[in-house]
Amino acid sequence: MSKKVNKIISFTVTIAMIILTFFFFNATKDSGVSDLVMSLDNDWTLVVNGETKHVPKIAGHILPKTVDKDEVVVLERKLPSNTFPRSVMRFKVYHSVVKVFEDEELIYAYGDKLYESNRIVGSGMHYVYLGPNSAGKRIRISIQATEDGAFSNFSPIDILPSSYANTDFFASHALALFVGIFLILFGLLSVVICAVVSFFSTGYFRFQMIGLLSLSLGTWTLCYTKLIQVFSFNFSFNTTIEYFSLYMSPIPLGFLLMDMRRGQIKTWRWWGLVTLVAFGACYALVTSILHFTNVLHFPQTLLPFHIYVGVAFLYMAFSGVVYSKKTDLSGKFLTWGVLSFGVVAFADLIRYNVFKYLAIESFRWDVTWIPLGTLSFVMLLVLSYLVYLYKLVADRTEKEVLAAMVYIDSLTGLYNRAKCQQIFDVLDRSDGDFAIVSIDMNGLKYVNDKYGHSTGDRLIKVFANILRGSFEGVGATIRMGGDEFVAIVREEHLEDIDFAINSMKDKMLVGKSGLPVPLEAAYGVAYRSECGPMSASGVYSAADKKMYAMKVGMKSDLIRR
Template sequence: MNKTRLLRIVAAIFIALVAVTILRYILGFTPKGEIIKLDTGWNVSINSNTYENVDITKIYQIFDGKLQKNDRVSMWITLPDAGKLDFPVLHFKSRYTTLSCYIDDNLIYEYGLMDYADGKHIGKVNHFITLPEDYAGKTVRFTMYVGEKNPFSSLEPVTLGSQPDVERMLTHDNNQIIITGFFLLAFGLAFLCITLFFITSVPEVITLLIGSVFSMSMGLWLLSCYNILSMYMNAPDETIIEYITMYSMVPFCYVMLYLIQNIENKKLYLITAIVGCTIPIMQYILHFVFGIHLRSTLLLYHVDGLVGFGLIIYFAQKNLRKRDISSSSMIQMAGLCGFTSAEVVHLLFYFASTLLHISIYQPLEKGIISIGCIYFAMCQLANYLVNIAETYATKKENISLSHLAYADGLTNLANRAKSDSCLQSLNDTEDDYCIISIDLNGLKPVNDKFGHLAGDKYIKDFAKVLGNTFGDDTFKARIGGDEFLVIIKDSSVVDVSALIGRMNSALNVLNALYPEYRRSVSTGYAFRHECPGQSSHEVYLLADQRMYELKRKMHEELGMHMRL
């Protein structure tokens, strides 16, 4: 990996870390009142079995097995006195269950019972349950009916405090996710619009488009995975978005790999990719057509995702060994590796907490996945900038090559090949035009007496006079050693004789300033209307004939033989 490429990757990581750190500092939080975490001391009943003094963050310890659909879980505790609270609330996060909340056997809150009765999907929900002012010393009871197999093995602590403090604390605890998620949505949308705007000038535009949509999908997944979208929509819809966007990650990775990699065995790769992309499609069909909830097929995603991650690792090490992809593709590959690595760590944390019941430090978990997503986005941006730079350089090189092909090396005017092309294009127009044939007088004597450098200067001085006399909208070319051509496409508004007179006057000024030799030209011009029904070549021949007639007269007046 060269230093420039390494610098880009390091810069992307640095930007991601700085952005997250600064925003966490800005969004710091200090509660105005007391906030109490209720995690221990609960009484819990599961169906007909009752347990005392349970830590709900380790509720798996009292399970005989996994919770099954339709199980009934009830848990209760006496509320402590948190002092004077403005708008006291309980915050509780349920997972794939209904929720009924009682204070001293009086129902004060209910969620999901209708959906549960209808067999609909019940997602993860943040509940903010308003308490009476005299809540202290009363018993709060949560009753839940399980809507999915194995909905949870632990629960987050129930939070008691004033509503503004509890809500702000929840926002603060998830500010990394909120910032990253909304940034990815905004970045992906803006990047998509920019990419579509430059679709004709940016190579590998398909990869850039896929990357922008992938960024938006990442943002939606983050916001729904940590229940941020539930502030704006129904919880079941949020959970569906979570699984749809999560399952779509694998197809995105397969498509991006196909676009940026040099794949040797394409047949084998396409078979693997088709299977990998078909799995989430089948999961969507099972959910929306047959009512088999997306969460029920989560194991398929885990297997599919690990296979996809293995492919990314394979191609990454292949790129490092062979260096067989472009700088642009290498940047995108780095972004893909960064995100998928963070996603695998996130998956390992999930297995550790659900299967091994290992407590994971939440800021670490959220920080790793946030940095992985932002790093992917920064690599997309770096890739776009590299594409723009390479496109600009290629365009500049093409213009330079085109100029070399059609420009006269001495005068920088158009050459004979370009003039032939311009003459041919005149046949496709209906406008009147004028062709001026110009021949330098006395170039050979200047070369013989003063040398070819002086002759070249004579030619270049005349080219400047020609450029100053005729505007930028007029075609000017050097078609031979001392032969020049001018084409005026809109001759109806131009006084050609006056322009030729001004050109001769400019040459006379040069003769007065530099009298070592005399500069002059012979000219002849013709209009299209003088050759009705004939091609531009015939018009040029008429102009050339008139030029030679003028040259002959000039030589006769000077008593010189005309050089053919």
């Protein structure tokens, strides 16, 4: 199959996969999203620190200040008269104990025991199953913050049929779900494969770092968007994984940059990068210890982490760590990936803090752009690695070709005298038997003198091809120079020597087409086992003597000319 056909097939398959993915997302969204979702955004009564306030619209409503630990916020209203029987109320809450009452009857509670044991309560999408006759009843949601700065506004509150309780949210966020799962699976496969092949080869460190980064960012994406609830409703565990994966993500990225920029940037820039990576690793370690010992939970260490990420991004953007004029194509892909992701992450970091702490109500502060930014970033990193791998393979192949050329006869493609000596050295270090066939063509001088050296070269090439074909799979074939050839046969193929020699003689009889003279050669075979304690060179000398003895006894006009 031609390269052009392969390219057409590859392009067609890629386009088909893109189209199928597009239809898959549409089908997933259409089949999973419910048209019966009822918003409960309006007419809530809000109680904060004993103060009661009517809130026309609760979604996105900004509180005067962030809610701190042990502060309680209460939301209350009457359920609509058209509330579905056995419906589900859905809302998102951050780092809080949640209790829901229906006409003063407790119907849902989360987080009490976790908070009492000083463990992280976590964040998540709460699903409260209402009673069969909830329409018109009074609903009250009590939210007690378990961390300082737990939240400063509210997410939408919806009611929907219980049959769509989970699928509606997941289908509405199908793209983020796909991106997160893809990044996790890609990361896991990359890490496992690189870990296995690293025992046999080197050069996979970069791809392993890309895999770890993809794994951490994919995990964070699922946790931050609460799509992790496809697999786990343990908010404490989900939130711990969310912060841990976020804090770990700068480490593989830092190691990747260190590996790619080693020796390419000034010393102070290098040590600046090393310092940032070391600080990130120490920060992840210390905050994890504090969290798991319940001394200081992850949410309380988020702001310093944001500052660290901002400083690191600015340093990489303006110090020349990521980009320089000497950057190759692999480095350029890395630069585009880091800068594009950095812009998205930096913008998202600003979005998160501005809309959380500065009380701007015109935007839903919990909408993140990170999933698509992460996907494009990882894909650019993969492209960077593929370019690097291609260059690495090309350089290695070039070196191997150059190294092989040292041992290859340029005229015939057989091994040369230098390779013969290398094989002799190997044979001298072994105890096994072997045989050497010394071969000398007849009539080469006559052909060179009468027909020219180009015809003589053609005669050598034809014989070399016959010799190679006859001893293929039996032994190594070598041109020592001029009209002298050697075949070296190891112990496991000694019984095939006669067959190979007979094949060579038969092919010489039919291979003289277009040549001015018949193909003839004298040969001699010597075995180590017959020569006694002798080096490979000594066995070759013994075979050479037998070859000359055969040449003397041959009745050929080519020998006498």
